[in-house]
Amino acid sequence: MKRLVPSLVVLLTACGSGGESTTTETSATETTPTTSTTAATSTTATTTTVASPDPGVPVAVSRFGVMGWWDGDSWVPGDGSVAIPLVGGEQFQVVLLDEPITTTTGSALAVCEPIGTPIVDFEPPLPGSSQEPGAVAVIAAWDLRPHGVTLLAAVPDEHIDAVAQFLATRGIDDADPNVGQVVVTDIEGDGVAEVLIVVNRLPDDLFARPDDYSAVLLRKMIEGDWQTAVLEFSEAEDGSPYILRHVVSAMVDLNNDARMEIVIDAFYYEGAGTIAYEYVNDDLGPQQAIGGGCGA
Numbered sequence: 001m002k003r004l005v006p007s008l009v010v011l012l013t014a015c016g017s018g019g020e021s022t023t024t025e026t027s028a029t030e031t032t033p034t035t036s037t038t039a040a041t042s043t044t045a046t047t048t049t050v051a052s053p054d055p056g057v058p059v060a061v062s063r064f065g066v067m068g069w070w071d072g073d074s075w076v077p078g079d080g081s082v083a084i085p086l087v088g089g090e091q092f093q094v095v096l097l098d099e100p101i102t103t104t105t106g107s108a109l110a111v112c113e114p115i116g117t118p119i120v121d122f123e124p125p126l127p128g129s130s131q132e133p134g135a136v137a138v139i140a141a142w143d144l145r146p147h148g149v150t151l152l153a154a155v156p157d158e159h160i161d162a163v164a165q166f167l168a169t170r171g172i173d174d175a176d177p178n179v180g181q182v183v184v185t186d187i188e189g190d191g192v193a194e195v196l197i198v199v200n201r202l203p204d205d206l207f208a209r210p211d212d213y214s215a216v217l218l219r220k221m222i223e224g225d226w227q228t229a230v231l232e233f234s235e236a237e238d239g240s241p242y243i244l245r246h247v248v249s250a251m252v253d254l255n256n257d258a259r260m261e262i263v264i265d266a267f268y269y270e271g272a273g274t275i276a277y278e279y280v281n282d283d284l285g286p287q288q289a290i291g292g293g294c295g296a
């Protein structure tokens with residue numbers, strides 16, 4: 001049982017450290033508009049949203065803890081290693097897959113016991129029940145979901161073989177895999193949709209049986225061909241009950257570059273966590289940006 005805690009900690013640590021290497025060429029331009037308020041009045045009429053007050057540091061929080069934020073240059077982990085700029089009473093936007101974006105008010109920082117990770121309570125609470133997709137809350141004035149999100153009930157034909165090939169490379173024999181989710185969205189708004197596919201074989205109680213697995217794949221058209229990136233994969237190991245159930249919870253632009261990050265929740269039998277991936281470019285692919293979690 002004890003080994004499970006480090007598993008989540010590793011998950012979250014990798015999340016924070018992995019994000020520091022991910023910067024985008026567009027990020028530098030996003031921090032400068034605050035100094036442009038003295039510009040000619042001709043520019044103000046077209047940007048009513050820019051005129052709203054800066055709500056502050058764009059902290060992102062999931063049901064399972066503070067994830068972190070973009071500081072204008074890089075991702076900052078929300079694990080408390082850097083002081084989290086929340087005092088309570090902040091207004092957050094709430095994003096959950098294709099649901100309408102709502103707002104909520106955050107509490108002062110609280111602590112997930114016993115592992116001590118920072119969490120925030122919300123009024124109204126963030127939607128999402130256990131093992132199901134749930135919302136991400138972000139302090140931001142920009143459009144957090146600049147591109148559409150569509151949920152499908154089945155894997156489109158052109159992706160079925162790729163799923164089977166992936167499972168085969170992992171030694172998994174599952175001719176008709178259970179499809180957890182299919183999410184179609186245009187991450188960077190280039191007019192070509194990407195497809196996120198969740199497949200799994202999982203017990204309801206999340207105590208792993210032999211051959212259980214969970215995977216999240218990203219299918220992206222690159223130079224005319226569909227390519228597969230493995231965002232998450234968990235499989236049963238001999239003698240261990242540990243396995244993760246993954247759900248895609250949100251597509252949300254956490255750093256105001258009009259490219260949406262991919263937010264995935266992962267559940268194990270006594271805890272849960274959230275990871276946001278930034279799709280950096282076609283060479284680097286998706287990189288872990290920020291994340292948080294709460295468990296025993």
Ligand SMILES: [Ca+2]
Pocket residue numbers: 185186187188189190191192193194
């Ligand atoms: Ca695209």
Ligand SMILES: [Ca+2]
Pocket residue numbers: 252253254255256257258259260261
């Ligand atoms: Ca983004």
